Amino acid sequence: MREAHTVEQVRAAEDVVLARVPDGALMQRAAGGLASALADFLGRVYGARVLLLVGAGNNGGDALYAGASLARRGAQVDAVLLGGERTHAAGLAAYRAAGGQVVEPAQVRDTDVVVDGIVGIGGTPGLRAEAMAVLDMVDAPVVAVDVPSGVDVDTGETPEAHVVADLTVTFGTLKPCHLIDPAAQACGAVHLVDLGLDLPRADVVALQAPEVRALLPRPTPDAHKYTRGVVGLRVGSATYPGAAVLSALGASSGLVGMVRYVGSATDQVLAVAPEIVGAGRVQAWVVGSGGGDEAAEALADAFADEVPVLIDADGLRHLDAPPPVPALLTPHAGELAAMLDVPRDDVETAPLRHAREAADRFGAAVLLKGRRTLVAEPGGRVYVNTTGTPWLATAGAGDVLGGLCGALMAAGLEPVLAGAVGSWVAGAAASELAADGPLTASQLARAIPGTVRRLLTDPEDGPW
Numbered sequence: 001m002r003e004a005h006t007v008e009q010v011r012a013a014e015d016v017v018l019a020r021v022p023d024g025a026l027m028q029r030a031a032g033g034l035a036s037a038l039a040d041f042l043g044r045v046y047g048a049r050v051l052l053l054v055g056a057g058n059n060g061g062d063a064l065y066a067g068a069s070l071a072r073r074g075a076q077v078d079a080v081l082l083g084g085e086r087t088h089a090a091g092l093a094a095y096r097a098a099g100g101q102v103v104e105p106a107q108v109r110d111t112d113v114v115v116d117g118i119v120g121i122g123g124t125p126g127l128r129a130e131a132m133a134v135l136d137m138v139d140a141p142v143v144a145v146d147v148p149s150g151v152d153v154d155t156g157e158t159p160e161a162h163v164v165a166d167l168t169v170t171f172g173t174l175k176p177c178h179l180i181d182p183a184a185q186a187c188g189a190v191h192l193v194d195l196g197l198d199l200p201r202a203d204v205v206a207l208q209a210p211e212v213r214a215l216l217p218r219p220t221p222d223a224h225k226y227t228r229g230v231v232g233l234r235v236g237s238a239t240y241p242g243a244a245v246l247s248a249l250g251a252s253s254g255l256v257g258m259v260r261y262v263g264s265a266t267d268q269v270l271a272v273a274p275e276i277v278g279a280g281r282v283q284a285w286v287v288g289s290g291g292g293d294e295a296a297e298a299l300a301d302a303f304a305d306e307v308p309v310l311i312d313a314d315g316l317r318h319l320d321a322p323p324p325v326p327a328l329l330t331p332h333a334g335e336l337a338a339m340l341d342v343p344r345d346d347v348e349t350a351p352l353r354h355a356r357e358a359a360d361r362f363g364a365a366v367l368l369k370g371r372r373t374l375v376a377e378p379g380g381r382v383y384v385n386t387t388g389t390p391w392l393a394t395a396g397a398g399d400v401l402g403g404l405c406g407a408l409m410a411a412g413l414e415p416v417l418a419g420a421v422g423s424w425v426a427g428a429a430a431s432e433l434a435a436d437g438p439l440t441a442s443q444l445a446r447a448i449p450g451t452v453r454r455l456l457t458d459p460e461d462g463p464w
């Protein structure tokens with residue numbers, strides 16, 4: 001599992017190490033990792049041209065020590081000191097001693113890479129005018145030190161100007177901005193340098209293949225279909241029968257013992273999945289995908305069964321109070337905006353804050369769909385999904401996801417984990433199917449069993 005810690009957590013953990021290692025040792029470790037990552041990124045060191053943008057704090061110090069290391073190995077390194085007199089003194093001395101050059105903004109020349117050491121975890125969002133001016137002058141790939149300067153480290157928000165990096169080399173642990181959009185998109189690839197920090201439990205995490213594999217329900221040797229769980233679908237409507245079909249395909253991915261369908265699209269559902277049966281006892285309901293005018297009644301009927309409920313799309317419009325059963329709410333940004341009565345743009349610029357707020361307000365797990373889907377539990381953890389491809393942004397993919405997550409709930413996963421595992425699997429299936437090309441929602445659903453099989457047999461080797 002990848003964990004992202006807040007600035008406060010990182011500082012507390014660093015303080016413990018700083019108290020027991022010699023002065024500067026931690027920064028040397030960070031800068032050593034940064035220099036190696038830069039060498040890998042450049043593909044060569046001798047003769048490579050490197051431009052450091054150095055801010056007033058320790059982030060600039062990291063850049064200077066890494067620059068010194070590259071200069072000693074024959075790189076031509078220039079540094080613009082944006083912090084003036086307050087530049088990290090020992091870092092600057094080491095840099096000069098290694099042959100690094102200090103240049104004024106007007107002297108900036110072509111470079112192979114820009115190293116963003118403007119500001120790290122001590123920064124406030126935004127970039128100052130001088131930094132923006134230098135960034136505007138150069139046209140080269142950017143490697144960010146710890147975080148792309150200017151993003152909000154703890155929330156992943158980007159309220160002001162910020163660096164957009166091709167690679168971010170971070171230290172000790174990930175921070176929320178490395179996982180959560182929109183800041184995550186400004187990080188490029190993320191490389192973590194271990195600092196040996198002893199860190200507490202993180203509130204922002206991303207499941208990886210081994211955890212997803214361990215969480216996946218699988219039949220015991222003596223299983224029968226009822227012990228594996230039965231999921232019920234009250235989805236689709238006369239207007240949107242296709243949503244019922246896609247939900248049914250997602251639920252029929254083989255992770256549950258039986259799928260029931262109750263609604264107006266029975267004929268269409270049976271035409272694609274004849275194994276699906278009608279009304280009866282279930283361990284979880286899926287409600288609302290393409291539900292149209294039928295969603296309100298479907299929701300009330302599902303609640304009456306007192307089993308966990310996944311509430312999607314039109315079902316969410318009828319939710320004005322916390323659901324009376326354990327629930328997973330699966331809005332996209334527009335639906336979450338309506339639930340919270342805020343503009344959609346607010347959700348898109350601050351997805352973490354709004355997913356958490358909705359989870360608290362509705363007392364339920366909230367899965368906010370997007371490039372980096374978030375699954376928030378009330379007052380608790382947020383799971384960030386890192387699998388998937390932009391080709392997944394296609395009509396009906398959310399219906400498939402709802403059916404899949406509902407099946408996982410029926411199989412016994414608590415709502416927040418059903419959301420985290422389901423979004424991981426759906427994203428992984430999409431990547432396997434079409435990392436570089438188009439896919440449809442029905443193809444996605446049909447790809448899921450194969451992805452699950454490969455995850456169970458060879459978790460280290462998928463394209464996820």
Ligand SMILES: NC(=O)C1=CN([C@@H]2O[C@H](COP(=O)(O)OP(=O)(O)OC[C@H]3O[C@@H](n4cnc5c(N)ncnc54)[C@H](OP(=O)(O)O)[C@@H]3O)[C@@H](O)[C@H]2O)[C@@H](O)CC1
Pocket residue numbers: 014018026027028030031055056057058059060062118119120121122123124125126127128145146147150171
């Ligand atoms: N602790 C350790 O041993 C280790 C620390 N490590 C490294 O240290 C980093 C944290 O260093 P830090 O705490 O010195 O803060 P840092 O991020 O450099 O920024 C603060 C400075 O920036 C300024 N400033 C603020 N906002 C700004 C803005 N928008 N635009 C421009 N400037 C802005 C602010 O000054 P101001 O002008 O506001 O007075 C202040 O001087 C961390 O990310 C990691 O890289 C690693 O080496 C591992 C070991």
Ligand SMILES: Nc1ncnc2c1ncn2[C@@H]1O[C@H](COP(=O)(O)OP(=O)(O)O)[C@@H](O)[C@H]1O
Pocket residue numbers: 332368369370371372373388389390391392393394395396397398399400401426
């Ligand atoms: N840019 C993107 N990159 C990766 N996945 C995305 C992106 N945009 C959307 N998705 C995913 O695609 C699915 C779309 O769901 P949704 O918006 O509910 O579609 P629909 O309502 O048409 O079924 C979600 O799983 C979402 O996380």
Ligand SMILES: [K+]
Pocket residue numbers: 059116117118119120144145146147148149
């Ligand atoms: K930085």
